[in-house]
Amino acid sequence: MQVTITNDPIDPAAETAALARDRTDVGALVAFSGVCRGEEAGDSIAALTLEHYPGMAEAEIARHVEEAESRWPLLGVRIVHRVGRIVPGEIIVVIAVASAHREAAFAAAEFLMDYLKTRAPFWKREDTPDGARWVEARQSDDAAVRKWGQVTFSRKK
């Protein structure tokens, strides 16, 4: 598992290829990229600014990767999330998953993305022609995460 939070542009091809390098047991590679849109609800978006909770963001993503690894037979996971200023067309997040067969990689990638949207401590601010505004959480994202059932992590002392 590799979880990275970065201010720099993300290369999804490199993240995906790294999962299959020097091994021959990988039969499926699934990579999801979340991309910054230039329009939201009719307003043009000049840029997004992503804020995160350092330390918790990495830990929370890692906890969900461990949960995914307990649910599906995975051979590798790499997640890269960008923070700071991001302009339309640039990638915000990449989730790459490797497994022997496609079902596990597809499912785990969707699970991880649904959790990341609602549980990982990141916040988006949009720059619009009317000024900056914080993005509101979507109910559809809450609905998406519920289909995976209960995931609870206890506080470690």
Added chain:
Amino acid sequence: MKLLYFAWIRERVGKPEEDVTPPGSVTTVGELVEWLKGRGEEYAHAFDNPKVVRAAIDKVHVRAEAKIAGAREIALFPPMTGG
């Protein structure tokens, strides 16, 4: 204990973090938020709708009923919008 604020809660409070010593009657995250509301206009504005406030104790999500005893770091923030 150390409090951290993020996104628009950070903007409304006007600072990213601070050290506070709440009175002994404040035992849960929900009570902490209520206590913070009484600390000034900026706090009242930041926490005017406690239902949308999310919290983490020592970097793990918790609910409003969670006990704060022994917490080193409590973060308060709006619903997350990453990904």
